[in-house]
Amino acid sequence: MLLAELATLFRRLRVKVLLGVLAAIPAALALAVYLSGGPSSGRGPTFLDQVSHNGMFAALAGLTVAIPFFLPLVVAVVSGDAIAGEANLGTLRYLLTRPSGRTRLLATKAATVAVFCLAATVAVALGGLIAGVILFPIGKVVTLSGTTISLLEGIARTFAAAGIVAASLLGLASIGLFVSTLTDAPVGAMAATAGFAVLSAVLDNVPQTRAIHPWLFTHHWLAFGDLLRSPVRWTDIVADLRLQLGYIAVFATMAWARFSTKDVLA
Amino acid sequence: MTTPALAIETSGLTKRFGDMAAVDGIDLAVPVGSVFGFLGPNGSGKTTTIRVLLGLINASEGSWQVLGRSMPDAARDVLPDVGALIEGPAFYPWLTGRQNLVRFDAAGPDAQRSTRRQRIDDALARVGLTAVANKKVRAYSFGMRQRLGLAMALLRPRQLLILDEPTNGMDPQGTREIRNLTKELAAEGATVFLSSHLLSEVEQICSHVAVMSLGKLLAQGTIAELQAAGGTKLRVETDDAALAAQILERLGLAELTVDGTTVLARLDGHRPEDCNRELVMAGVGVRSLSAIHPTLEDTFVALTGEGFDVAR
Ligand SMILES: Nc1ncnc2c1ncn2[C@@H]1O[C@H](COP(=O)(O)OP(=O)(O)O)[C@@H](O)[C@H]1O
Ligand SMILES: [Mg+2]
Numbered sequence: 001m002l003l004a005e006l007a008t009l010f011r012r013l014r015v016k017v018l019l020g021v022l023a024a025i026p027a028a029l030a031l032a033v034y035l036s037g038g039p040s041s042g043r044g045p046t047f048l049d050q051v052s053h054n055g056m057f058a059a060l061a062g063l064t065v066a067i068p069f070f071l072p073l074v075v076a077v078v079s080g081d082a083i084a085g086e087a088n089l090g091t092l093r094y095l096l097t098r099p100s101g102r103t104r105l106l107a108t109k110a111a112t113v114a115v116f117c118l119a120a121t122v123a124v125a126l127g128g129l130i131a132g133v134i135l136f137p138i139g140k141v142v143t144l145s146g147t148t149i150s151l152l153e154g155i156a157r158t159f160a161a162a163g164i165v166a167a168s169l170l171g172l173a174s175i176g177l178f179v180s181t182l183t184d185a186p187v188g189a190m191a192a193t194a195g196f197a198v199l200s201a202v203l204d205n206v207p208q209t210r211a212i213h214p215w216l217f218t219h220h221w222l223a224f225g226d227l228l229r230s231p232v233r234w235t236d237i238v239a240d241l242r243l244q245l246g247y248i249a250v251f252a253t254m255a256w257a258r259f260s261t262k263d264v265l266a
Numbered sequence: 267m268t269t270p271a272l273a274i275e276t277s278g279l280t281k282r283f284g285d286m287a288a289v290d291g292i293d294l295a296v297p298v299g300s301v302f303g304f305l306g307p308n309g310s311g312k313t314t315t316i317r318v319l320l321g322l323i324n325a326s327e328g329s330w331q332v333l334g335r336s337m338p339d340a341a342r343d344v345l346p347d348v349g350a351l352i353e354g355p356a357f358y359p360w361l362t363g364r365q366n367l368v369r370f371d372a373a374g375p376d377a378q379r380s381t382r383r384q385r386i387d388d389a390l391a392r393v394g395l396t397a398v399a400n401k402k403v404r405a406y407s408f409g410m411r412q413r414l415g416l417a418m419a420l421l422r423p424r425q426l427l428i429l430d431e432p433t434n435g436m437d438p439q440g441t442r443e444i445r446n447l448t449k450e451l452a453a454e455g456a457t458v459f460l461s462s463h464l465l466s467e468v469e470q471i472c473s474h475v476a477v478m479s480l481g482k483l484l485a486q487g488t489i490a491e492l493q494a495a496g497g498t499k500l501r502v503e504t505d506d507a508a509l510a511a512q513i514l515e516r517l518g519l520a521e522l523t524v525d526g527t528t529v530l531a532r533l534d535g536h537r538p539e540d541c542n543r544e545l546v547m548a549g550v551g552v553r554s555l556s557a558i559h560p561t562l563e564d565t566f567v568a569l570t571g572e573g574f575d576v577a578r
Contacts, residue, residue: 001373001377003372004368004369004372004373005373007369008358008365008369011361012358012360013360089356089357089358089359090353090354090355090356091358093320093322093352093353093356094350094370095370096320096322097321097322097348097350097352098346098371098373098374099321099341099342099375100373100374104375263322264317264323265322
């Protein structure tokens, strides 16, 4: 069932376009650096100033640029659509009478959304890597701590970073899944989910709400950069993953409580 | 396992939306092997009943069994044997007809992958969609989607088919095909539960009928039983209508109406020949006397009181 679900998702034009745009973001970034010629002033996003020395950094720069806005938007679109989209199409009633089982269907949806999160961040990493290799020299990687690691290890750490970013998005994805069980209007669920991401990011930037900053699911979204330190600094990454697990537990439970008893009228 | 006598049985089944009872304490009994017409005007609660039967919405009150098993607890075991078309077909427009069927087949608890291809081919052939199987559903006409919905209901051998207004939006040709398909399925031993707001579409193929109105089940039974319930009438043409009415009343016939030289009355089991003898012996000049059997449509209209209009 998971395979059929994934096939249904990834055959959708909307999803293909979103992944394409995600891959294009770091590519565009790399191209901009290339055309402007040489290193930037160093005031841009982390990793951006390293791109011209080593094309591999285009992938990490891409993740840094995509995480505040585009990645959450894309995750909101797919997770908000998960159940509400099926209700809107009317396919939900045929899945349930197949019967696919409500808990099983929800679990499949959750797994699919998680796979999509990974696909989204890997698309960014791949797009950046490919553009970086084409436009810039590549070679040994200088870490943020100033030490040098092999290119292979650098690439491995880049994809690990993509994995961490994907995991960072799971809290938002589970909010999206829950909202998706509340309505038959997918656009509403997407907008509400994106709204939560914006709210969390805004609160995270307001000093007055400092007390709740560690509990905001966007708070550690840039922690993946610590993977490029030597030795890797795990504190923030672990805090991030723990927080995401908390969000998943709360919202997945709420989604299940709602969906397993809901009247399916669409 | 013993075979149950009823494919669907409900007792006091009720579904309320707020204050309104969309389904109001109905006791359905659908015999195994029947082609059961579930009739009622738009808004009478047919689709709501079907949604409850299939476990899509919770009942407010009452209990129900499908294929002899208590629902919704047994949904996982029962529903694989039930094919359903609920309030029109629904598909993923960006997938082809075949991909849609694969997706739904794979979503069940009993995937049976090895036979999937063959089952899908057979179902598509059966509803006449083989030629467009690899076209995106986006490009399907409504009739084609309806056929694909039927193909989905036929993806595996079913004991029970629940078809909610399957001919809605179909042209006369498609309607005829669905009628034939229903007959075939019934001949193969499936119970077919067919809802419709159009009596004419089901009366030729149904063995049983139930009539819904405003959420209530007004009558159910075989077609013959329902017609009998509608009441055979006696019609007498005479030049002395008043006297004829008087005599018929004395005989115990009810609902007498006199219109010029015509007297109408419900027979209620009286024999027309007895009535005739009494009339003649009383000196009434009988020009003609006949028993009028109501059509199912008369019964339907009499029961629902509103013909085919939207009820609410
Ligand atoms: N989701 C809903 N909320 C409130 N009322 C509803 C809902 N769905 C159906 N109804 C009402 O329930 C009644 C029965 O509807 P339905 O079962 O669809 O009738 P039918 O299928 O016989 O045309 C109608 O009056 C309809 O307006
Ligand atoms: Mg209906």
